Amino acid sequence: xxxxxxxxxxxxxxxRAHVAGDPDAFGELFRRHRDRMWAVALRTTRNRELASDCxxxxxxxxxxxxxxxxxxxxxxxWLHRIVVNACLDRLRRxxxxxxxxxxxxxxxxxxxxxxxxxxxxxxxxxxxxxGQRMALILVDMHGLSVAEAAAVxxxxxxxxxxxxxxxxxxxxxxxxxxxxQP
Numbered sequence: 722x723x724x725x726x727x728x729x730x731x732x733x734x735x736x737r738a739h740v741a742g743d744p745d746a747f748g749e750l751f752r753r754h755r756d757r758m759w760a761v762a763l764r765t766t767r768n769r770e771l772a773s774d775c776x777x778x779x780x781x782x783x784x785x786x787x788x789x790x791x792x793x794x795x796x797x798x799w800l801h802r803i804v805v806n807a808c809l810d811r812l813r814r815x816x817x818x819x820x821x822x823x824x825x826x827x828x829x830x831x832x833x834x835x836x837x838x839x840x841x842x843x844x845x846x847x848x849x850x851x852g853q854r855m856a857l858i859l860v861d862m863h864g865l866s867v868a869e870a871a872a873v874x875x876x877x878x879x880x881x882x883x884x885x886x887x888x889x890x891x892x893x894x895x896x897x898x899x900x901x902q903p
Contacts, residue, residue: 732796845895854889
């Protein structure tokens with residue numbers, strides 16, 4: 722067991738310490754990764770409240786199942802997988818009924834055009850099959866490598882590459898459609 726302060730220990734050491742009974746180790750993992758996991762949940766659910774619920778569910782699940790971490794992938798990849806699964810489970814169970822959240826725009830000169838573009842992209846993303854949408858969210862929006870996304874989605878790297886390619890092609894086609902046309 723490491724004698725380093727929690728903030729100086731790596732994620733795997735913290736997870737091992739948590740499993741061994743350290744009452745503060747998992748709190749440090751949560752502190753380090755909560756914002757990034759919330760961003761993944763928000764992009765996946767497109768609903769702030771639902772994203773918060775999913776992150777809470779995911780971290781509770783990770784806390785309880787920490788001994789199931791095999792060490793094959795980074796702890797962050799393991800957490801991504803748990804968060805994505807929590808989001809997908811909740812989305813399958815609950816059909817979202819809320820409106821899209823409003824975001825502060827940094828460039829007020831073309832705010833209307835930015836909002837229209839953002840809504841068009843979000844609508845096109847929503848129309849993609851789940852596998853393509855999740856691959857694009859993880860790789861293109863969150864910057865995960867193909868290998869990391871494959872681990873999160875529990876599919877082969879080639880599947881992620883294929884889903885991203887097909888998803889990008891479909892997005893381009895959907896965004897070329899005249900507004901209001903299916």
